[in-house]
Amino acid sequence: xGMHTKQLSAGNFRKSLMLASLFTALIWIIWITGELCELDxxxxxxxxxxxxxxxxxxxxxxxxGSLSHVFANSLPLLVMLTILLYIYxxxxxxxxxxxxxxxxxxxxxxxxxxxxxxxxxxxxGLMFYLFTIGILRRDALSSVFAMTVFFLYGGMVWGIFPxxxxxxxxxxxxxxxxxxxxxxxxxNFDAKPPVKHYDWQDEDDDTIG
Numbered sequence: 001x002g003m004h005t006k007q008l009s010a011g012n013f014r015k016s017l018m019l020a021s022l023f024t025a026l027i028w029i030i031w032i033t034g035e036l037c038e039l040d041x042x043x044x045x046x047x048x049x050x051x052x053x054x055x056x057x058x059x060x061x062x063x064x065g066s067l068s069h070v071f072a073n074s075l076p077l078l079v080m081l082t083i084l085l086y087i088y089x090x091x092x093x094x095x096x097x098x099x100x101x102x103x104x105x106x107x108x109x110x111x112x113x114x115x116x117x118x119x120x121x122x123x124x125g126l127m128f129y130l131f132t133i134g135i136l137r138r139d140a141l142s143s144v145f146a147m148t149v150f151f152l153y154g155g156m157v158w159g160i161f162p163x164x165x166x167x168x169x170x171x172x173x174x175x176x177x178x179x180x181x182x183x184x185x186x187x188n189f190d191a192k193p194p195v196k197h198y199d200w201q202d203e204d205d206d207t208i209g
Contacts, residue, residue: 047114048116088133120171128180160172
């Protein structure tokens with residue numbers, strides 16, 4: 001059994017789903033706690049240029065302003081994190097650290113002067129990464145999941161452009177840009193699935209003359 005076959009075992013899928021579920025549950029716990037305790041958690045976000053908000057790079061993706069906000073990010077996070085951890089176990093830790101921290105730092109450097117928070121920068125980064133790396137790797141499995149995430153969440157492309165002033169398109173754009181860049185950098189980190197060879201191919205080879 002090859003290394004790639006082992007990583008795609010049912011046990012690894014369950015582990016990937018569990019980790020994705022735990023992170024998704026964490027943002028729900030934080031939002032529910034804030035609502036029950038009537039806390040304004042927006043100040044745990046990122047405010048560009050303010051040194052006292054640099055810690056928000058770590059906390060901002062965990063903070064959401066409304067039920068619709070946290071709900072909109074939950075399913076994409078659960079689905080795409082599971083796919084990422086399952087299909088790309090070697091590159092996923094590198095991707096997630098750089099995407100998580102890097103998108104927040106970019107927002108801190110260039111975004112509008114307002115509080116920016118929410119996991120949508122992370123979801124945009126995941127979508128753009130999974131789609132781009134599937135195109136670059138060109139193996140069947142990566143391509144299938146690239147098409148799947150684009151079919152489900154391709155509408156995120158519009159989120160990188162300015163629109164609703166209450167939505168941080170800067171977080172979306174930072175995540176998307178890093179996702180594409182990291183797809184190029186990490187495209188060969190994980191082993192590709194073995195190419196299947198069928199008996200009929202040998203028969204065809206024998207008849208070529």
